[in-house]
Amino acid sequence: MIEIATLPVKDVIPGFHGRFVHTEYSTLGFWEIDKGAQLPPHSHLHEQITEVREGEFELTFNGETKTYTPGMIAVIPSHVEHSGRAITDCKLLDIFLPVREDYRAL
Numbered sequence: 001m002i003e004i005a006t007l008p009v010k011d012v013i014p015g016f017h018g019r020f021v022h023t024e025y026s027t028l029g030f031w032e033i034d035k036g037a038q039l040p041p042h043s044h045l046h047e048q049i050t051e052v053r054e055g056e057f058e059l060t061f062n063g064e065t066k067t068y069t070p071g072m073i074a075v076i077p078s079h080v081e082h083s084g085r086a087i088t089d090c091k092l093l094d095i096f097l098p099v100r101e102d103y104r105a106l
Contacts, residue, residue, distance in 0.1 A: 004030050010106045013039070015086065020103050027103055029094040033057070039084035046096040048076040055090030059083075 007019035007030070015037025021028040027046075033055075041060075050059065052068040059066060059074055061082035068074060076082050096103075 010103075012103070012106065013037075018103070020100075020106075022099055022104050025098055027094075027096040027100040029092075029096065029100075029103065031090070031092040031094065033086040033090040033092065035086050035089045037086045039082075041081050041083040043079050043081045044100075045078050046098060046100060047078050048074075048082075049095040050074045050076065051093045053091040053093055056087040057090045057092060058085045058087055 002021060004019055007021070009017050009019055009032075012018050015034035016039070017032045017034075019030040021030075035055075050057075050068070051073045052070050054070060057068050059068055059082065061074070061076050061080050066074075067087065
């Protein structure tokens with residue numbers, strides 16, 4: 001059993017505070033994001049599934065910008081450039097496949 005609150009917090013970029021669980025094949029990122037924090041455009045080899053748990057998060061990928069609210073999920077394919085912005089303080093869950101070795105090393 002893992003309690004999210006007991007995982008160490010890692011500040012990945014300004015305003016993005018993450019707690020991570022790594023399995024053999026995936027990484028789960030539990031994010032607390034400060035209002036106004038920006039996720040710069042980037043891409044990675046990982047497929048990414050993002051769920052908004054609290055707040056509002058603006059996400060751009062595949063040429064579309066949408067505002068995601070609690071219960072909404074975005075599926076970002078491998079190598080697709082994406083960016084985002086926290087409209088409010090947010091809590092997100094990201095699932096990455098395969099494992100984010102760069103997050104494991106933090």
